[in-house]
Amino acid sequence: MAQYARGAAAVAVIRLHNPPVNALSLTVLQALEDGLKRADADPSVKAVMICGENGKFSAGADIRGFSSPKRHGVPLGPIISLIERSEKPVVAAIEGIALGGGLEVALGCHYRIAHVKAHMGFPEVTIGLLPGAEGTQRLPRLIGVPAALDIITTGRHIPATEALKLGLVDEVVEENTVEAAIRFANKVIGQPLGPRRLSLKPVPKLPNMEAFLSEALVKVKKQAHGCLAPELCFQAVKAATEQPFADGVRKERELFNILLTSGQAQALQYAFFAEREVQKWTTPNGASWKSTSPQPIRKAAVIGLGTMGRGIVTSLVKANIPVVALEQNVEYLNMGRKAVMLLLEREAMKMEQGAQTLDFHNPARLQFTVDFDVLHDVDLVIEAVFENMALKKEIFHKLSRICKPGAFLCTNTSALNIDEIASATSRPHQVIGTHFFSPAHVMRLLEIIYGHHTSPTAIATAVQLAKALKKVGVVVGNCFGFVGNRMMFPYVQQAVFLVEEGSRPEAVDQVLEDFGFKIGPFRMSDLAGLDVGWRSRKGQGLTGASLPPGTPARQRHGHRYSPLPDLLCENSRFGQKTGKGWYQYEKAGGRTAKPDPWLHNFLAQYRDTHHIKTRFIDQEEILERCLFSLINEGFDILAEGIAAGPEHLDVIYINGYGWPKHRGGPMFYASTIGLPRILAKLQKYSEAHPDVPGLQPSAFLKKLVAMGNPPLKEWMSYQSRQSNKL
Numbered sequence: 107m108a109q110y111a112r113g114a115a116a117v118a119v120i121r122l123h124n125p126p127v128n129a130l131s132l133t134v135l136q137a138l139e140d141g142l143k144r145a146d147a148d149p150s151v152k153a154v155m156i157c158g159e160n161g162k163f164s165a166g167a168d169i170r171g172f173s174s175p176k177r178h179g180v181p182l183g184p185i186i187s188l189i190e191r192s193e194k195p196v197v198a199a200i201e202g203i204a205l206g207g208g209l210e211v212a213l214g215c216h217y218r219i220a221h222v223k224a225h226m227g228f229p230e231v232t233i234g235l236l237p238g239a240e241g242t243q244r245l246p247r248l249i250g251v252p253a254a255l256d257i258i259t260t261g262r263h264i265p266a267t268e269a270l271k272l273g274l275v276d277e278v279v280e281e282n283t284v285e286a287a288i289r290f291a292n293k294v295i296g297q298p299l300g301p302r303r304l305s306l307k308p309v310p311k312l313p314n315m316e317a318f319l320s321e322a323l324v325k326v327k328k329q330a331h332g333c334l335a336p337e338l339c340f341q342a343v344k345a346a347t348e349q350p351f352a353d354g355v356r357k358e359r360e361l362f363n364i365l366l367t368s369g370q371a372q373a374l375q376y377a378f379f380a381e382r383e384v385q386k387w388t389t390p391n392g393a394s395w396k397s398t399s400p401q402p403i404r405k406a407a408v409i410g411l412g413t414m415g416r417g418i419v420t421s422l423v424k425a426n427i428p429v430v431a432l433e434q435n436v437e438y439l440n441m442g443r444k445a446v447m448l449l450l451e452r453e454a455m456k457m458e459q460g461a462q463t464l465d466f467h468n469p470a471r472l473q474f475t476v477d478f479d480v481l482h483d484v485d486l487v488i489e490a491v492f493e494n495m496a497l498k499k500e501i502f503h504k505l506s507r508i509c510k511p512g513a514f515l516c517t518n519t520s521a522l523n524i525d526e527i528a529s530a531t532s533r534p535h536q537v538i539g540t541h542f543f544s545p546a547h548v549m550r551l552l553e554i555i556y557g558h559h560t561s562p563t564a565i566a567t568a569v570q571l572a573k574a575l576k577k578v579g580v581v582v583g584n585c586f587g588f589v590g591n592r593m594m595f596p597y598v599q600q601a602v603f604l605v606e607e608g609s610r611p612e613a614v615d616q617v618l619e620d621f622g623f624k625i626g627p628f629r630m631s632d633l634a635g636l637d638v639g640w641r642s643r644k645g646q647g648l649t650g651a652s653l654p655p656g657t658p659a660r661q662r663h664g665h666r667y668s669p670l671p672d673l674l675c676e677n678s679r680f681g682q683k684t685g686k687g688w689y690q691y692e693k694a695g696g697r698t699a700k701p702d703p704w705l706h707n708f709l710a711q712y713r714d715t716h717h718i719k720t721r722f723i724d725q726e727e728i729l730e731r732c733l734f735s736l737i738n739e740g741f742d743i744l745a746e747g748i749a750a751g752p753e754h755l756d757v758i759y760i761n762g763y764g765w766p767k768h769r770g771g772p773m774f775y776a777s778t779i780g781l782p783r784i785l786a787k788l789q790k791y792s793e794a795h796p797d798v799p800g801l802q803p804s805a806f807l808k809k810l811v812a813m814g815n816p817p818l819k820e821w822m823s824y825q826s827r828q829s830n831k832l
């Protein structure tokens with residue numbers, strides 16, 4: 107709702123009220139309209155002030171309403187016109203946030219006063235929409251086309267200070283914004299309102315508007331990666347430059363409806379809520395966010411200053427958590443220190459542009475050491491050394507002796523068994539996996555892995571840490587590869603098998619990049635380094651010296667195996683770092699992947715040696731074998747209770763593995779394709795490749811199909827508790 111009251115003197119106050127973020131539901135909109143009409147009809151009211159309850163203006167339209175059948179004909183645009191047409195000055199008092207429809211309401215007002223800590227923006231593009239209540243037509247009239255295009259096509263939130271510079275708000279205050287806005291409203295009573303009505307203003311001209319717009323379109327398309335909304339946002343703003351306000355509004359509505367009914371908007375809105383849903387973690391034994399409080403982290407330590415450790419230290423410093431960074435010897439420590447300082451300097455520069463500072467030269471905030479004893483008073487340690495079980499166990503044994511009793515011990519591992527690491531300590535309940543993604547100061551995902559003995563408090567603390575680091579923490583159970591990498595194995599395996607059978611790395615990558623992945627599996631392997639997987643396979647006895655003599659080249663444990671990645675490593679082709687991998691690069695460390703005739707020749711010889719008849723593989727087969735095997739593994743993970751729901755898998759894939767967000771994550775994608783179709787295709791491919799377990803349909807997938815292909819929200823109600831291994 108919206109509460110109507112009388113402020114000081116002649117000002118009517120309309121307060122938007124819909125906790126927690128004052129989303130504009132139908133009820134709120136109706137109350138807003140009623141408040142405006144009441145103020146208009148009352149001759150003693152000379153001005154109106156609109157604000158939001160609880161220090162927040164509004165987060166915009168109620169996103170849940172977009173999937174409601176009542177969504178059409180919701181009169182937000184007309185209500186904003188009503189505000190603008192008012193003969194009494196209307197002032198917006200912006201505290202906290204004014205986003206989407208919330209900002210559109212503020213743009214309908216004649217004046218905008220913002221608190222210095224407020225943020226504004228049009229995030230509609232991030233949920234597959236565009237500002238659909240005349241925002242694409244008013245904003246360029248107020249702040250010009252370049253700034254409006256930037257804000258509308260990126261969805262970025264801008265701070266009040268930037269909004270003031272752009273002319274988006276009239277005043278920024280540090281005091282009580284509502285009181286300031288009422289004082290302001292009293293001052294402007296009687297002043298002409300014509301120049302304050304944005305719909306009447308012309309869009310500021312640019313000397314080279316046409317050239318500017320065509321360049322902007324190229325940029326927008328490049329950054330969209332197949333997502334529709336940015337380009338349609340662009341089209342709506344372009345309409346403002348070409349047509350009168352009313353026609354521009356009509357165009358905006360037409361484009362809004364295209365987006366609203368596109369599957370992409372549904373996928374992106376699903377992703378928005380999925381990200382919030384996973385914060386409400388639960389475990390199969392009944393522990394949950396509701397009943398568990400996190401412990402405060404006043405000081406942390408990071409062990410190992412390789413690529414991951416450096417990023418983790420940077421993240422902690424940025425989150426204002428004092429850190430001790432530890433290396434095994436002075437030489438490695440100095441190398442690590444130099445690299446961390448470089449990262450922090452770059453981050454400080456970026457933050458300065460947003461008028462923020464980063465304090466990292468103070469030893470109380472960041473200390474480097476080779477002495478484990480320095481860790482005696484930290485609240486949490488993140489070990490980020492090499493993926494080697496013996497080494498990790500040795501470190502955890504040491505930490506268990508040195509760290510204070512309440513300290514949490516986290517391991518940054520992408521696959522290793524948390525329980526085995528915990529067994530090296532006297533406090534397994536305080537041991538937890540924190541799988542960061544590289545670069546750790548940039549990537550949003552943190553996979554949080556609880557072991558058999560991990561306490562709910564340790565989980566809650568790790569989730570809280572993720573939040574402090576501005577990451578999305580997803581709580582999952584302990585199994586080889588956890589969720590993300592476990593689903594990745596069959597995907598990458600299929601990619602390699604397809605190349606064995608006749609495809610090429612560049613063909614496979616192209617299909618997956620066209621689907622929307624930022625980077626295909628072969629480019630990704632080259633970037634990560636082929637030696638990483640090689641070392642892991644050697645450790646598992648799949649290749650190298652520990653492989654029993656007489657093992658068939660293309661078979662392991664009775665299943666199909668491709669030695670191709672091992673052979674590339676034996677030829678010193680480790681990917682970008684050596685200038686050669688699945689592609690060739692301009693030099694060692696180069697980044698431009700080019701198809702490599704050497705590799706094509708090598709593949710032809712390999713197929714000859716192993717009597718593989720090269721066949722043409724079409725795009726459909728490439729896409730389906732890679733994606734459906736990944737999704738299939740996802741169903742096994744759900745059946746085993748390793749993740750609490752499909753949303754968890756989707757959030758992991760969107761934030762850690764470059765899955766295109768506008769397709770909603772792999773499990774959401776599966777629900778849009780239809781489970782019967784996925785099952786049928788997996789059956790077809792597994793018949794053709796009976797020695798590939800990843801293609802054999804998951805029992806849980808089969809069960810869901812047998813239950814009539816229920817909607818994703820209901821899947822977990824069909825998971826039988828017996829299959830839960832935790």
Ligand SMILES: CC(C)(COP(=O)(O)OP(=O)(O)OC[C@H]1O[C@@H](n2cnc3c(N)ncnc32)[C@H](O)[C@@H]1OP(=O)(O)O)[C@@H](O)C(=O)NCCC(=O)NCCSC(=O)C[C@@H](O)CCCCCCCCCCCCC(=O)O
Pocket residue numbers: 126127129130131132133165166167168169170171172174176177180182183203205206207208210229230233235236237238239241379382383
């Ligand atoms: C606002 C945030 C920055 C806050 O972040 P924070 O980290 O503090 O908190 P959370 O993200 O955890 O959010 C808390 C809580 O609030 C829920 N929530 C947040 N925003 C919305 C929202 N806009 N609608 C519904 N619910 C919202 C969130 O889910 C959390 O709850 P939960 O239970 O899940 O824990 C951050 O939340 C954020 O960025 N929000 C999204 C902001 C956004 O994208 N805004 C744009 C919305 S689209 C829009 O405004 C379109 C307009 O251009 C106009 C379109 C014209 C058509 C008008 C149609 C009106 C439709 C009304 C239909 C109503 C039907 C009915 O009433 O029956």
